[in-house]
Amino acid sequence: MFDTFSALTLARMQFAFTVSFHFIFPSFTIGLASYLMVLEGLWLKTGRDVFLQLFKYWLKIFAITFGMGVVSGIVMAYQFGSNWAVFSDKAGPVIGPLMAYEVLTAFFLEAGFLGVMLFGLERVGKPLHFAATCMVALGTAISTFWIISVNSWMQTPTGYGINPKGQFYVQDWLEVIFNPSMPYRLAHVLLAAYLTTALVVGGAGAWHLLRDRRKGLATSEGTRIMFSMAMWMAAVVAPLQIFAGHEHGGNTLQHQPAKIAAMEGHYDSYPNGGAPLILFGIPDDKAQAMRARVEIPRLGSLILKDDFDAPIVGLDGYPAANRAPVAIVFWSFRVMVGIGVLMLAMGLWSLWARARGQLFDSPWLHRLALLMGPTGFVAVIAGWVTTEVGRQPFTVFGLLRTADSVSPLAAPAVAASLIAFIIVYFGVFGVGTWFIIKLMGHEPHPGETGPTRGQGADGITRAAGITPAPQVDPDAVMAE
Template identity: 45%
Template structure:
């Protein structure tokens, strides 16, 4: 790849969005988890739910801050690196990004303070409602971002002026399109599943260490059972996302499938190494007929290949092809772990199954990997278009950018992000390692409103036989 301003700008945006998506993928689900814990505490009165909520709130606060910091620079890049995109699509993208600030950020900022400082200053019902508002705010943020990105994937409800400016003509078509209605739940469910496996992995870690055993059992059981329900639903929405790609972005679909020639019926390539120079797959393993079933729910349907499109309208093949398979593989592993873990928990065999506990502990990156590779497949597969079928990526970049300018900003971003990420992850790790405040100390920590919220020390866990009892 030539290090042109265009390619460096693409690398820079890919780097910042890949770094940033880690944190929303965690905090969207974690906000819902906090809301769930507070609801359980209100209904049952058991202190374990409050202890878990206080513990995960500190993790949420750090991750939320990292997400805000890492996301700010992306908006600036629309002006510095992609000014032509901003100029031509500003009438649509500008309001959508503004709606995110006016709705999502307003809710999150207003009620996040209640979560951090209002535990002993507001009634429990009010505290629960604040948790709910923060959770709604995180989902609203995801909604507006998904509306914006989905419009770029499949633009609707617009017209072009004679000078090439794209203006909205139907906001309902933009905000409630078929693409938004499947991609938004797909993203939110991905965040929920990612958080569920982080929580389950933390519980498994505590069980293996014999530390905070009561809380570890609770986290492990609840998170795996939740994931056992959510992962199949997520897979279902993933299939619906594939349907819109098949119908509305056929070149991307062909790249993801690694299909070069038109086929009827079409086989499904399970694994291969796409060779774009030869326009063929190396080391391919394929299943006959399955491609037609997946694409069109038919044993005889014709499926289009990449050679049906002009070379300059084809996306890169290798990245979408491999990224999609990594995403699906992570999803299947998470499904297996969630179902096996839920089955083991029903017979009380989960907590002594050390091999399964290790497997669950090591599964914590799967949700992040699946989310990132899913975005890789979606975004790289959209190329060579920034706004599909309307604005090419090469025409969206800022004119007169030079290679040294973009290379310098990329190096600065990479250095700053690496520093922030290292310290943030280290701090989160230390909080996770310390674990929740033990039940015997929790009352003293939370009943004094003047006592600051602190990172707990490494106190031993409560006896596992008392699970959910206090």
């Protein structure tokens, strides 16, 4: 199946596959850690057990997702040495320390407090446990900061020098870390993670609302609260994400204009202004033309430069050897934006239903929320594809080509490892994902609060959803 691919193409396919799998888990745990922090904070502030029910309900899911994220991340990192040894040699003096900082300041923080967060509520007391939960949430945010800093430097490199061996080295750490695209990309990724979590939580709540409605059952308070919180998040964060995406696009236009041309499908330049917004079309890289295009005149110039008549440089303004494959970038960008628009629409719909007092009695809203549940993952993968493929043909934009970054490996060796990754990943992570979905299929009930100090074995069995056997009074039996 892989006979016609070069070692370079196979290495790129392998990295794309493993990164896509890995990205799914952090995009969920980043938001879920913050959600857990909010739930525990609300429990401590209000004393309402329903928030503790929800905390323990989602804590189990967080633990499994976090574990899969760690495993997939470690495997992914090994590819820098196996398939991308030249890149590691040349860019290692810059990205190596940044990755180490992520481990020291973020991963160690998460790992150090994760055990307390998972198992320490009845052992360390409420204040210390809440502090541990906050540290885990902070660790996920710090981890995002460093990873985005690394990737952003590869997109917009600054603060570097190049030695006679062709290796990058750091001249100014602040310029490396806070490179021009880093703040925009950090905001975009964090908001995406929060929206991804909100959609999963909202989808789970919608599932239980629909099922209870079909069976004529009363929905638990925990389900109603988590659905309400998810809809608030969608309504508030979706507009912020659209604004952040727009600002990120302006930054990309400034530093990577060829990527924007590919995203917008502009093969031709518009020197006299009035570039259209191409909604849909069929990119043809061979002919360097957009077929069957559906467009809105002049709107592209307005969106990109806040001026209907602003000139826009198309792909014809850049060397052919430096252009990204348009079809992938064009469509992945539209998948991301399309899902973002649906998120906004669902958030607005939820506000309308809430204002009418029908948030929990709107089955079509619940169906939409259920369908939207996994779309956050699709959006973040589509955004990653847009960013990474749009950077091609470079690994370090404008400085180091992807073709010059790959290890000197034979194509069969890379193909064998790729096949192994596909089999193992779908097997192991497929089972983990199935178990997470199974956990979400159970509605949160008061039993989720678990045992408290002094409950003993009966409290543990009740927390697990097991009804303990009735206790028999021997004296009563004898009297009968």
